[in-house]
Amino acid sequence: MKITVDFEECLKDSPRFRATIEEVEGDVCELESKLDKLVKLCIGMIDAGKAYNAANKQFVSGIRELAQQSTKDEVIESSLTKFAESLQEMINYHTILFDQAQRSIKIQLQTFVKDDIRKFKEAKKQFDKVSEEKEAALIKNAQAPRNKQHEVEEATNILTATRKCFRHIVLDYVLQINVLQSKRRSEILKSMLSFMYAHLTFFHQGYDLFSELQPLMKLLGGQLDQLVVDAAKEKRDMEQKHSTIQQKDFSNDDTKLEYNVDADNGIAMEGYLFKRASNAFKTWNRRWFSIQNNQLVYQKKFKDNPTVVVEDLRLCTVKHCEDVERRFCFEVVSPTKSCMMQADSEKLRQAWIKAVQNSIATAFRDKGDEGEKLDRKSSTSTGSLDSGGEPKERSLKGESALQKVLAIPGNTCCCDCGQPDPRWASINLGITLCIQCSGIHRSLGVHFSKVRSLTLDTWEPELLKLMCELGNGVINQIYEARREELGARKPQPGDPRHEVEAYIKAKYVDRRFVRRPSDEELRNKVVSLSKQEKRLSSSSEHLPPRPPPPTPKLRPGQAVKSADSGIQNSADGSREMLADTPSNNSLTDADAAESPPMAMPATLPPPSPCKEVVFYEPKEYSSGLQLYWAACARSLPDMSEALAHGAEVNWVNTEDDKRTPLIMAVQGGSLVTCEFLLQNAANVNQQDAQGRGPLHHATMLGHTGQVCLFLKRGANQNAADIDEKTPLTIAVDAANADIVTLLRLAKMNEEMREAEGPYSQSGDETYQDIFQDFTHMASNDPDKLNRYQQYDPQRP
Numbered sequence: 001m002k003i004t005v006d007f008e009e010c011l012k013d014s015p016r017f018r019a020t021i022e023e024v025e026g027d028v029c030e031l032e033s034k035l036d037k038l039v040k041l042c043i044g045m046i047d048a049g050k051a052y053n054a055a056n057k058q059f060v061s062g063i064r065e066l067a068q069q070s071t072k073d074e075v076i077e078s079s080l081t082k083f084a085e086s087l088q089e090m091i092n093y094h095t096i097l098f099d100q101a102q103r104s105i106k107i108q109l110q111t112f113v114k115d116d117i118r119k120f121k122e123a124k125k126q127f128d129k130v131s132e133e134k135e136a137a138l139i140k141n142a143q144a145p146r147n148k149q150h151e152v153e154e155a156t157n158i159l160t161a162t163r164k165c166f167r168h169i170v171l172d173y174v175l176q177i178n179v180l181q182s183k184r185r186s187e188i189l190k191s192m193l194s195f196m197y198a199h200l201t202f203f204h205q206g207y208d209l210f211s212e213l214q215p216l217m218k219l220l221g222g223q224l225d226q227l228v229v230d231a232a233k234e235k236r237d238m239e240q241k242h243s244t245i246q247q248k249d250f251s252n253d254d255t256k257l258e259y260n261v262d263a264d265n266g267i268a269m270e271g272y273l274f275k276r277a278s279n280a281f282k283t284w285n286r287r288w289f290s291i292q293n294n295q296l297v298y299q300k301k302f303k304d305n306p307t308v309v310v311e312d313l314r315l316c317t318v319k320h321c322e323d324v325e326r327r328f329c330f331e332v333v334s335p336t337k338s339c340m341m342q343a344d345s346e347k348l349r350q351a352w353i354k355a356v357q358n359s360i361a362t363a364f365r366d367k368g369d370e371g372e373k374l375d376r377k378s379s380t381s382t383g384s385l386d387s388g389g390e391p392k393e394r395s396l397k398g399e400s401a402l403q404k405v406l407a408i409p410g411n412t413c414c415c416d417c418g419q420p421d422p423r424w425a426s427i428n429l430g431i432t433l434c435i436q437c438s439g440i441h442r443s444l445g446v447h448f449s450k451v452r453s454l455t456l457d458t459w460e461p462e463l464l465k466l467m468c469e470l471g472n473g474v475i476n477q478i479y480e481a482r483r484e485e486l487g488a489r490k491p492q493p494g495d496p497r498h499e500v501e502a503y504i505k506a507k508y509v510d511r512r513f514v515r516r517p518s519d520e521e522l523r524n525k526v527v528s529l530s531k532q533e534k535r536l537s538s539s540s541e542h543l544p545p546r547p548p549p550p551t552p553k554l555r556p557g558q559a560v561k562s563a564d565s566g567i568q569n570s571a572d573g574s575r576e577m578l579a580d581t582p583s584n585n586s587l588t589d590a591d592a593a594e595s596p597p598m599a600m601p602a603t604l605p606p607p608s609p610c611k612e613v614v615f616y617e618p619k620e621y622s623s624g625l626q627l628y629w630a631a632c633a634r635s636l637p638d639m640s641e642a643l644a645h646g647a648e649v650n651w652v653n654t655e656d657d658k659r660t661p662l663i664m665a666v667q668g669g670s671l672v673t674c675e676f677l678l679q680n681a682a683n684v685n686q687q688d689a690q691g692r693g694p695l696h697h698a699t700m701l702g703h704t705g706q707v708c709l710f711l712k713r714g715a716n717q718n719a720a721d722i723d724e725k726t727p728l729t730i731a732v733d734a735a736n737a738d739i740v741t742l743l744r745l746a747k748m749n750e751e752m753r754e755a756e757g758p759y760s761q762s763g764d765e766t767y768q769d770i771f772q773d774f775t776h777m778a779s780n781d782p783d784k785l786n787r788y789q790q791y792d793p794q795r796p
Helices: 007-012 015-069 074-143 149-203 208-246 346-368 370-378 396-406 435-444 461-469 472-479 497-509 519-542 623-632 636-644 661-668 671-679 694-701 704-712 727-733 737-756 764-780
Strands: 257-260 267-276 284-292 295-299 307-310 317-321 329-333 338-342 382-385 424-426 431-433 451-453
Touching: 007 015, 007 149, 007 208, 015 074, 015 149, 074 149, 074 284, 149 208, 208 435, 267 346, 284 346, 317 346, 329 346, 396 461, 424 435, 431 435, 431 472, 435 451, 435 497, 461 636, 461 671, 472 636, 519 623, 623 636, 623 661, 636 671, 661 671, 661 694, 671 704, 694 704, 694 727, 704 737, 727 737
Parallel strands: none
Antiparallel strands: 257 267, 257 382, 267 284, 267 338, 284 295, 295 307, 317 329, 329 338, 424 431, 424 451
């Protein structure tokens, strides 16, 4: 029996979900017992077979000894020798049979029990534990008195954290359940089929039984391949759905409720509520409530019969309750009784109150005129309540990303099949994709394509700018340059998946349609990029100088501070700004401009100088050299072209201090260029001949945004160059307060995480928030980083 658990249902944590989980757990427990028994019987059979073979070997040795004793009788000797050889061959066949039994039954099924079922049990333990923690957090949150704000905040924070943890754990648990149910068929059939084929080989054609079973075994052999393919496809699809759900925004922990008066199962709305008992103790119990058939009912477990709270919704009313100690309470009042209930939040309370009111109105309409219900079915009958009766709005972040990316020419259709209105993107390629092509890209692996949703995911500013610098038009000019020449047909919407998959693999994996440049074309491209970098660098000379920093006021007798005690800030090297109508191929003046040198106080030493970017005639022109100069010239299309031509993203220029394209991107001062290289697997810690990595160079140039980016990507800030200077030492010498702050925060966060264990979150959220603020400022408003301040390391 194939048992699957729906990912969406598990997020509700409804009694239906709990009942399904109990059924699955019982089924897995019974499966483990049967497999253990089968493995033990197989071990006993193998031991008995080995003993049989040992006795047979002794018997054959006796026959050989008898044959040697009968040397005078040639007939007996030759016959006994041939018999012994035949029997010895049969012993070898037996040995092979038992070895195959050990491999196919014992080892394979033991591996399935130890690996897959063990993972299921571990996931079950985590699920049970987090379920108890969630239940305790819900009770504590419900019991928090409204007049004790600190208890309310504490209970709310605990509940929020517990809910987030529960959702991730339950999704992992459901994934493990579905994978286990999918693999059990193929593993059991595969092991038994292998064992039966061993018997067929052993008995060969002499046994009628195996002759009769052979067609069936061949049929199972053909089906096994399809089962393995189907199991792998199901696992891939479930992992994709699992990943998609995990990427949803769970920052709002209120459950989404939908009021649907025309639901097929008759349940207009359902969810958990606390209900106050009518006994003398007035205890509160959490129950699963639902509005169905013009009645308000609840149940504790899925198999329990619903308990009716209100017989007829036309005879009741609903109101807020502010005179009780608990929060978020409301009361449903009927002529005979009243029921006090409590929601988990204010939005949920408003959602339930509105749902009851709508149900009351619907009950009157249904009784008064059945024709109105038919009219209502023909129109829109579902109103979405997002945890409080407000119309559901799409994520502003996702919608904003969608609008900006689709504004690029060519991005309104899928890059590979032309399907209109794409909702997915490949962030390392810079293209938009439909849902089918996004699944195929995901199956290629992240080393070829990194897929992200334009509506479900949150987009960082630098990623948005990366998408706006490239686009479907630019990438297709590179990866489909020779498509028409080769006569390859581009897929259309609605084509079979296998045809689209074959085309995408030929396009991005094999790069079959990429036009390889000639040596002369490559040389001209590299020279052109180097000259473009010169023009961009020279344009920064015409920028107005920054104002000098204010002179600090000194008390009488006070000495001027040294370089270690007075630190000022420098500007970010990022220059990309999103325009209203982004362009794919052009660079704005702000993007092209380098930061002018910052005026330093007379008492502070200037920053350590970086090596000047100088073009020279190389010994050999390559796609790696094109990537190298394109990174410095801040040209993402040329960088994409170099990668398509086979450039190594971590290519080392041995003729220029072993610099990499990522270091040249730092020199070019472009945050988006660095992001593009990192998305394509650039090594953030690769050093040049001076022992300096990208973080060293970004610190020396005062590029705050790049420092943020590299620290978030795991740059080693403890690495020292040949002068034994770390990035922090360089930032202090350069008096860059922003970068000093970032490096010290990163160091503190690392130390706290090491001290408090791998699962500790202390300091992590604050650290991420600060880095997020710096990154957004560097991407969207770099001028705010052009501020000067005095920094005193002795200040507490």
